[in-house]
Amino acid sequence: MKPVKVGLLGLGTVGTGVVRIVEGHQEDLSSQVGSPIIIEKIAVKNSDKTRSITVDKHKLTEDPWEVIRDPEIDVVVEVMGGIDLTKEYILEALDRGKHIVTANKDLMALHGSEILAKAQEKQCDVFYEASVAGGIPIIRTLIEGFSSDRILKIMGIVNGTTNYILSKMSQEGVSYEAVLEEAQKLGYAEADPTSDVEGLDAARKMAILGTLGFRTNVELKDVSVRGISQVSKEDIAYAKRLGYEMKLLGIADREDDHVSISVQPTMVRKGHPIASVNGVFNAVYVYGEAVGETMFYGAGAGEMPTATSVVADLVAVIKNLKLGVNGLKAIVPYKPKKLKSDEQIAFKNFILLHVDDKAGVLAKITQVFAEFGVSLESVVQQPNELNPEAEIIIVTHNASKASMDKVLQHFEGLDVIRKIKSVYRVEG
Amino acid sequence: MKPVKVGLLGLGTVGTGVVRIVEGHQEDLSSQVGSPIIIEKIAVKNSDKTRSITVDKHKLTEDPWEVIRDPEIDVVVEVMGGIDLTKEYILEALDRGKHIVTANKDLMALHGSEILAKAQEKQCDVFYEASVAGGIPIIRTLIEGFSSDRILKIMGIVNGTTNYILSKMSQEGVSYEAVLEEAQKLGYAEADPTSDVEGLDAARKMAILGTLGFRTNVELKDVSVRGISQVSKEDIAYAKRLGYEMKLLGIADREDDHVSISVQPTMVRKGHPIASVNGVFNAVYVYGEAVGETMFYGAGAGEMPTATSVVADLVAVIKNLKLGVNGLKAIVPYKPKKLKSDEQIAFKNFILLHVDDKAGVLAKITQVFAEFGVSLESVVQQPNELNPEAEIIIVTHNASKASMDKVLQHFEGLDVIRKIKSVYRVEG
Numbered sequence: 001m002k003p004v005k006v007g008l009l010g011l012g013t014v015g016t017g018v019v020r021i022v023e024g025h026q027e028d029l030s031s032q033v034g035s036p037i038i039i040e041k042i043a044v045k046n047s048d049k050t051r052s053i054t055v056d057k058h059k060l061t062e063d064p065w066e067v068i069r070d071p072e073i074d075v076v077v078e079v080m081g082g083i084d085l086t087k088e089y090i091l092e093a094l095d096r097g098k099h100i101v102t103a104n105k106d107l108m109a110l111h112g113s114e115i116l117a118k119a120q121e122k123q124c125d126v127f128y129e130a131s132v133a134g135g136i137p138i139i140r141t142l143i144e145g146f147s148s149d150r151i152l153k154i155m156g157i158v159n160g161t162t163n164y165i166l167s168k169m170s171q172e173g174v175s176y177e178a179v180l181e182e183a184q185k186l187g188y189a190e191a192d193p194t195s196d197v198e199g200l201d202a203a204r205k206m207a208i209l210g211t212l213g214f215r216t217n218v219e220l221k222d223v224s225v226r227g228i229s230q231v232s233k234e235d236i237a238y239a240k241r242l243g244y245e246m247k248l249l250g251i252a253d254r255e256d257d258h259v260s261i262s263v264q265p266t267m268v269r270k271g272h273p274i275a276s277v278n279g280v281f282n283a284v285y286v287y288g289e290a291v292g293e294t295m296f297y298g299a300g301a302g303e304m305p306t307a308t309s310v311v312a313d314l315v316a317v318i319k320n321l322k323l324g325v326n327g328l329k330a331i332v333p334y335k336p337k338k339l340k341s342d343e344q345i346a347f348k349n350f351i352l353l354h355v356d357d358k359a360g361v362l363a364k365i366t367q368v369f370a371e372f373g374v375s376l377e378s379v380v381q382q383p384n385e386l387n388p389e390a391e392i393i394i395v396t397h398n399a400s401k402a403s404m405d406k407v408l409q410h411f412e413g414l415d416v417i418r419k420i421k422s423v424y425r426v427e428g
Numbered sequence: 429m430k431p432v433k434v435g436l437l438g439l440g441t442v443g444t445g446v447v448r449i450v451e452g453h454q455e456d457l458s459s460q461v462g463s464p465i466i467i468e469k470i471a472v473k474n475s476d477k478t479r480s481i482t483v484d485k486h487k488l489t490e491d492p493w494e495v496i497r498d499p500e501i502d503v504v505v506e507v508m509g510g511i512d513l514t515k516e517y518i519l520e521a522l523d524r525g526k527h528i529v530t531a532n533k534d535l536m537a538l539h540g541s542e543i544l545a546k547a548q549e550k551q552c553d554v555f556y557e558a559s560v561a562g563g564i565p566i567i568r569t570l571i572e573g574f575s576s577d578r579i580l581k582i583m584g585i586v587n588g589t590t591n592y593i594l595s596k597m598s599q600e601g602v603s604y605e606a607v608l609e610e611a612q613k614l615g616y617a618e619a620d621p622t623s624d625v626e627g628l629d630a631a632r633k634m635a636i637l638g639t640l641g642f643r644t645n646v647e648l649k650d651v652s653v654r655g656i657s658q659v660s661k662e663d664i665a666y667a668k669r670l671g672y673e674m675k676l677l678g679i680a681d682r683e684d685d686h687v688s689i690s691v692q693p694t695m696v697r698k699g700h701p702i703a704s705v706n707g708v709f710n711a712v713y714v715y716g717e718a719v720g721e722t723m724f725y726g727a728g729a730g731e732m733p734t735a736t737s738v739v740a741d742l743v744a745v746i747k748n749l750k751l752g753v754n755g756l757k758a759i760v761p762y763k764p765k766k767l768k769s770d771e772q773i774a775f776k777n778f779i780l781l782h783v784d785d786k787a788g789v790l791a792k793i794t795q796v797f798a799e800f801g802v803s804l805e806s807v808v809q810q811p812n813e814l815n816p817e818a819e820i821i822i823v824t825h826n827a828s829k830a831s832m833d834k835v836l837q838h839f840e841g842l843d844v845i846r847k848i849k850s851v852y853r854v855e856g
Contacts, residue, residue: 137572144743
């Protein structure tokens with residue numbers, strides 16, 4: 001049988017894993033697809049670099065175009081990262097009739113619709129399972145496993161770095177800064193952690209999940225984002241005391257045909273399946289109208305988990321290749337996008353206020369909630385041991401974002417409130 | 429576009445859900461497959477029965493052969509259950525070139541290989557996602573999501589009835605008999621609960637998962653089975669005290685190319701993802717060489733979750749139909765089956781002994797473990813408050829089944845042991 005030839009763009013962590021799996025599992029893989037799989041050419045930054053795997057020097061090139069333009073290559077596996085130039089490579093590869101497997105969430109979140117449109121035009125496959133939640137096959141699950149259902153809500157812990165930081169803060173009662181420093185030493189966080197800790201990485205993944213789950217074209221700009229850099233150990237202590245775990249959650253939900261997508265630190269009630277996902281693990285919780293609650297858990301990053309998803313996509317592309325059906329099963333978002341307004345977005349809120357410790361304060365505060373129609377689930381007032389002020393901890397019932405914004409705006413001008421210390425979304 | 433015509437065998441719980449989804453989500457479904465989906469004919473036991481959905485009377489028949497033999501029908505969805513006669517229907521439908529979607533674990537566990545062989549011969553699809561773990565798309569995950577990986581272990585809570593019973597026993601400290609009675613009243617357990625509580629239902633599902641995970645033909649007779657009817661509330665109390673939850677686990681594992689598959693009540697260490705799966709929920713934990721730990725969680729039964737999987741299969745069949753590739757992606761187990769011997773099967777054990785309360789007893793007992801090469805993780809001896817005897821609680825390190833059988837056999841003849849009270853597998 002004619003071997004299938006693969007070109008690899010990038011030989012970093014994930015690329016190395018891909019080579020390991022394709023070579024190490026060759027027998028299993030070729031039994032499934034009906035022919036050998038050969039990694040024909042690999043584009044790298046530096047072909048003289050010492051590597052943890054042995055690669056035939058003749059396969060390496062420092063020019064990605066050599067991979068893209070090689071007429072022998074059937075499938076291009078892109079694990080080099082990057083956005084603009086990488087997009088050029090991929091569009092050109094598609095133009096030449098090559099199929100694409102990519103792990104690139106940035107690219108897919110920003111230019112997914114353009115790339116998928118080109119793929120459809122050229123009858124090519126573009127698979128990107130590894131772009132969200134590493135080793136968890138969540139993209140196929142949304143496309144195929146729940147093709148019959150109407151997905152109403154997706155909640156994801158889709159960034160391992162921030163989950164590691166929040167888990168550690170919760171388990172050890174230490175500060176954000178201390179854990180971040182440790183995570184950087186361990187290699188769980190980058191030297192510049194902005195993209196992770198400010199929620200941007202999670203937002204990109206949620207744009208992809210929202211598009212697939214709701215079959216409408218969710219763009220990165222549609223995702224409201226708040227990171228974890230302002231989460232204090234005190235906030236986490238309050239969360240625990242009230243029976244919640246603090247998690248950076250991506251939340252995509254829909255009501256009728258209106259959707260909203262956000263990423264924010266969220267207090268999740270203990271007992272909810274996603275509340276106990278700790279460390280660098282990822283999990284995606286999916287609520288479907290028919291199927292109800294489901295959750296998918298696993299490693300969100302790392303050489304071998306991510307490579308597992310990349311090679312599973314490669315197997316799928318090659319099976320399609322053998323059957324001559326590449327590009328024919330692509331999911332094109334077919335629903336017009338309707339974003340929820342701030343009046344339609346509703347959730348529970350946790351609010352921690354520092355207030356004057358005197359009579360009538362609570363009445364003034366609860367009056368503001370009443371005025372804007374926000375009803376309260378619980379209110380606790382307690383003295384603050386250090387200052388001549390009191391703390392008020394409020395958990396609201398579901399309230400619209402519009403109403404909550406007005407309440408908080410009003411609080412800014414209320415003289416009895418010394419500080420709006422924290423506000424968090426509450427789930428579960 | 430020409431509509432796709434579906435014949436339904438059975439209109440019980442799951443069949444009703446299938447009709448609800450196909451009719452209720454018609455627009456979404458036809459957008460995906462490119463043509464309307466029509467449920468053309470439905471075989472029922474009693475066509476005069478009052479039902480919770482409105483069905484055109486003319487579509488009902490009491491003769492399944494009418495569905496099988498209708499030349500208009502493209503796909504047969506089998507949700508009637510049963511084994512021998514149902515197998516005949518399905519084989520005949522395949523002979524007539526119809527594709528099959530089934531939720532029938534009994535049929536697939538017992539006759540899966542014969543049915544799949546016939547399907548391959550006739551180039552037809554046979555999909556059976558709903559046969560294991562209801563709404564959790566675990567079969568596609570094993571076939572496609574992890575096609576690139578080498579799966580080393582699958583642990584499943586794949587029977588909701590027994591998980592409900594054990595969860596309740598654990599949470600409320602009540603007896604097996606009391607919870608079973610309650611579960612029967614609530615409809616979570618059948619009037620004759622044998623198939624569930626004795627582990628047979630779980631064993632059938634594990635045969636299916638083992639076959640897919642290890643790509644070798646696991647048969648029901650290869651699964652060693654022990655149910656939960658002998659689990660006492662005391663056992664569960666001991667488990668909790670030692671930091672475990674008692675779960676009926678299906679466990680399929682492999683080392684090199686040797687596999688073992690079993691179902692048994694198992695003490696799972698708290699903190700393991702599967703330990704916190706409670707109530708009627710199902711979960712399948714998959715450990716892959718490359719991907720590491722993953723877990724998939726959701727409803728294991730029920731009208732709508734199970735119907736979600738059935739209709740997702742139907743969508744997949746119809747997409748294949750449009751592409752003309754039915755039957756071409758079938759997974760045929762290609763590895764020769766090698767079962768682990770009792771010397772190769774190894775796990776940790778919990779053992780509770782009632783012994784004479786006198787000097788030298790513990791020495792005699794630990795001597796037996798030493799003789800057969802079983803090393804111990806922990807040993808606790810404590811007086812029994814009610815009797816002039818002591819309890820010894822032992823947790824072993826990994827020990828071969830063969831050695832443990834010899835130890836237990838030896839214990840039978842040891843005069844200081846009054847009773848081998850309980851023995852459980854330990855995981856996590």
